[in-house]
Amino acid sequence: MISVLEKDKIKYSALQEKAGIPAPEIFSxxxxxxxxxxxxxxxxxxxxxxxxxxxxxxxxxxxxxxxxxxxxxxxxxxxxxxxxxxxxANKSVRVGITGVPGVGKSTFIEAFGKYLTGMGKKVAVLAVDPSSTISHGSILGDKTRMEELVKDKNAYIRPSASGETLGGVARKTRESISLCEACGFDTIIIETVGVGQSETAVHSMVDFFLLLKISGAGDELQGIKRGIMEMADAIVINKADGDNIRKAKLAKSEFNRALHLFPAKKSGWTPTTSTCSAINQDGIPEVWATIEKFLELTKTNDYFYTKRSEQNEYWLMETINEQIKLRFYNHPTIQSLLDSTKKAVQNDEISPFAAAQLLLKEYFK
Structure with missing residues (x-):
């Protein structure tokens, strides 16, 4: 007999085996x-x-x-x-790539990565997959979607789960960048979850922020919202192939007009718009040419180095916040009081704010 606890564990598991199907004996x-x-x-x-x-x-x-x-x-x-x-570390170009699910991020990154390795560059892809809020699992299927790039000796693909991070990046992505740079990778690509306007953390750890869009999916007006548009250094309309070429060109014009409504960037860079077909490798060289122009400008006016210094300061504060949170929940007194406090809040015996104050008071004793 399977216990209730075991049934719940099976029910909410991120990975299950079907009963009655034995594992094949193909291993030694x-x-x-x-x-x-x-x-x-x-x-x-x-x-x-x-x-x-x-x-x-x-x-x-x-x-x-x-x-x-x-x-x-x-x-x-x-x-x-x-x-x-x-x-x-600190000897690479860091490129953040974001876009809504289905925009073709993995296909684009594979085409882009193959183009870069073909130029003799070493490319590391830190791909972040969303974690389930129910089972807390993550598929981590980016290597499967990048069949050609994963076999490239000058490429490295590392999928990670986003966990509870809202910003669309894994908790330790920033440190992973430093390790990849120390390993000799000169181009770091961060593929993010694609969660829209909450996706700001990636902007604080890359040099160039690329926003992928598609046309003909009712996404044009959504993309014109501030937030993510203000952060983008370039907008690329993907899937510009077949019958979609005309729509992609129209979307490019619309986004280009929208970009002029935003204030000038501190970098002195004017965001660009372009179209590409990742599946046909069309427009990929132009994307890299845009990134090179951006790097040339920002290194000349010192914005590149100023931004990296500001990013280091930002991640100092983020790490402090993370460590305080970790130590709080691992504190023996808090662990002993947390469950009873939660029940008191659930039963309306105490307000969430007053309960939080009590726990913090105990922690700082």
Missing amino acids: PSVVKTIQKFRRIQPSSEELVNGILSGSITALSRAITLIESTNPDHLAKANEVIKACLPH
């Missing part, structure tokens, strides 16, 4: 034991750093897994790795 037990033994061996922070600096993808992946861990025991080791890699 000895190989499984070898893999399990290898996974149990935890490399030291020094070994991870040496591996990253020598260009080891395995070391990079294990280090990113380490810094993404919520286990408090991993924090000190993760900080050691990040600290050792920082002197070798």
Whole structure:
């Protein structure tokens, strides 16, 4: 008999196996034991750093897994790795790519990444998938969607779950950028969840912010909203192929007119609009040419370096907020009082604001 608890666990699980379908015996037990033994061996922070600096993808992946861990025991080791890699970071171009689901972000990134690796560049893609608010699971299927790029020896694709982060990026994406740079990747692409106007965190960790749009989907007026339009350094109308070419050109004109309604950027850069067909690789070289012009301008007027300094300050404050929150919920006194306080709030015995004040008072004793 399956208990009620087990039934609930199966019901809300992000991944399930169908009953009555046995696993095929296509693996060697000895190989499984070898893999399990290898996974149990935890490399030291020094070994991870040496591996990253020598260009080891395995070391990079294990280090990113380490810094993404919520286990408090991993924090000190993760900080050691990040600290050792920082002197070798900050030597890449960071490009954030966003757009509504279905706009073709993965297809565009694959075409864009292949174009860059064809030029001899090393490209790291940090792809963030949305996490379910029910099961807390995430599909992490970006490698499957980028079949060609994933096989490129000059490319690295790392999918991560967004977790509870509202801004469309994973909790540790900023640190992952530094590790990829230390591993020798000169172009970092961040593919975000695509959650609309709440997606602002990515803007605070990239040099160039690219907004992908599509035409003919009732998205034109939605895209003209302030917020995300003000952050974009370029707007690219994707899927400009077949019968959609005329609509894409019309959308380009509409967005171009809309951009003139916004105030001038501090960078001195005027946002551009263009069309492309990621599936046909049309318009991809023009996107990179736009990014190069942006970099030339912002490095000449020092905005590029000023923005990176401001981003470092921003992530200092974000990290402080995150650590305070983590320590608050891991505090023994808070853990012992939290459940009873929640029940009191649910039963209207105390207001949420008064309950929060009581818990904070206990924490700061």
